[in-house]
Structure formats: C-alpha cells, structure tokens
Amino acid sequence: MILEFIKKLFGATGGASSSPKRGGWNEEEGVYYAKGSYDNAVEYNNELMCIANFMLYHMEDMNQAMDKRDYAQAEKVRVQWIAAIPNYIAQADKLGAYKGDASLLNALKSHLRFFSDLMEDGYKKLIQIRASGKHGSEEDEEQLDENNEKILDSTDKFNEVSDEFLEKFEDE
Structure with a gap:
C-alpha cells in the first residue's frame, strides 16, 4: 500500500509506456507533488516536506495494524518502515x-533518523507490550505517551527549521 502510493506520487508506475511524472504544484487539486527537483526555496522546502510526509503514511499503516490488534502486521510495518528510511534519506541527499x-536537509535527515530509532526502540517495545496482552495497561499508556511526545518534539524541531529556512530565503 505504501509502495503503490510512493510510486504514484513519484510517477514511478513502471515501464517505458508509463505516463510522464507529475510533479510540482497542482492547482486543480491544491496539492504539491514531489518532482525530485526544485526551482526556488519554496519548492525545495516542499520537496523535503513530501519526503517527511512519508512518515505519516507509515504511521497510518502502523495505527491500522494496532487498531486491529494485529501485532504481527504492526511488527511487519515497523520493520518495513526502518528499511525504508535510508531510501528517504537518499532522496533528500539527491536534492542536496x-x-x-x-x-533544512540536515533537519529532515535528523527527523528521519529519529523515526528509525523510534521504530527500533519505542515502537518495538509498544508492540511487545501489546502482543503480551497488556493493551490499555499503565505500561502500554506510558510507552504510547513517550512515543507520541518524542514524535511531537521531533516534528516541532523539523518544522521550526523549515520556518527559519523559508524566512531566510523569502526575498528571493
């Protein structure tokens, strides 16, 4: 599901007959689609935000598995998420x-590495807690709160750097 979305977003539908990449601002939809390049600071920011937004799609998959109490699927999502992070960092590095x-590039890479670390530790613990039948326990709630607090902190830091970046280049 994530892979199909990524392919659609980046126009990687495969084969020589695939439709051309759709990227940049789509006025009709009111959405910016990643295009792998940029013409100005706003587009650069948007390109990096598109990469950061992949964390939301992974989190959606994680939440769906957790809501269904399908901890085997949650573990699968966790492992796939960790494996995907180097690809997102490589996409960001291509932009330079x-x-x-x-x-902003360094802030994004730090944010992505944070999610890798969170999946290695915080979410691994949360899945183990819930898989052992302790869903809703104090231990479960504490781990979930810790994870959420760390996510908010990392996201706030990344957004702060984004705002500073856009301010720095607003007059160009």
Whole structure:
C-alpha cells in the first residue's frame, strides 16, 4: 500500500509506456507533488516536506495494524518502515543543500533518523507490550505517551527549521 502510493506520487508506475511524472504544484487539486527537483526555496522546502510526509503514511499503516490488534502486521510495518528510511534519506541527499544551506536537509535527515530509532526502540517495545496482552495497561499508556511526545518534539524541531529556512530565503 505504501509502495503503490510512493510510486504514484513519484510517477514511478513502471515501464517505458508509463505516463510522464507529475510533479510540482497542482492547482486543480491544491496539492504539491514531489518532482525530485526544485526551482526556488519554496519548492525545495516542499520537496523535503513530501519526503517527511512519508512518515505519516507509515504511521497510518502502523495505527491500522494496532487498531486491529494485529501485532504481527504492526511488527511487519515497523520493520518495513526502518528499511525504508535510508531510501528517504537518499532522496533528500539527491536534492542536496539549497544554495549552500544544508540546514533544512540536515533537519529532515535528523527527523528521519529519529523515526528509525523510534521504530527500533519505542515502537518495538509498544508492540511487545501489546502482543503480551497488556493493551490499555499503565505500561502500554506510558510507552504510547513517550512515543507520541518524542514524535511531537521531533516534528516541532523539523518544522521550526523549515520556518527559519523559508524566512531566510523569502526575498528571493
């Protein structure tokens, strides 16, 4: 499901007969689609945000598995998420720094590595707690709260750097 969305988003439907990549601002839909390049600071920011947004899609898959109490599926999502992070970092690295400014790129990579670490530790623990029949226990709630607090902190830091980046280049 994530893979199909990624293929659609990046226009990677496969084969020589596949339709051309759709990227950039789509006025009709009111959505920015990643295109793998940028013409200005706003597009650069949007490209990196598109990469960051993949965390939301993985989280949606995780939440669906957890809501169904399908901890084998949650574990599968966790492992796939960890495996996908290096690809997202590589996509970001292809974009490079913007006019020598790597602040937003580095913030994104830090945010992505945070999610990898969270899946290695916090979500591994949460899945183990729930798989052992302790869903809704104090231990479960504490781990969930810790995970959520860390997600909010990392997201806030990344968004703060994004705002600073856009302010820095707003006059170009």
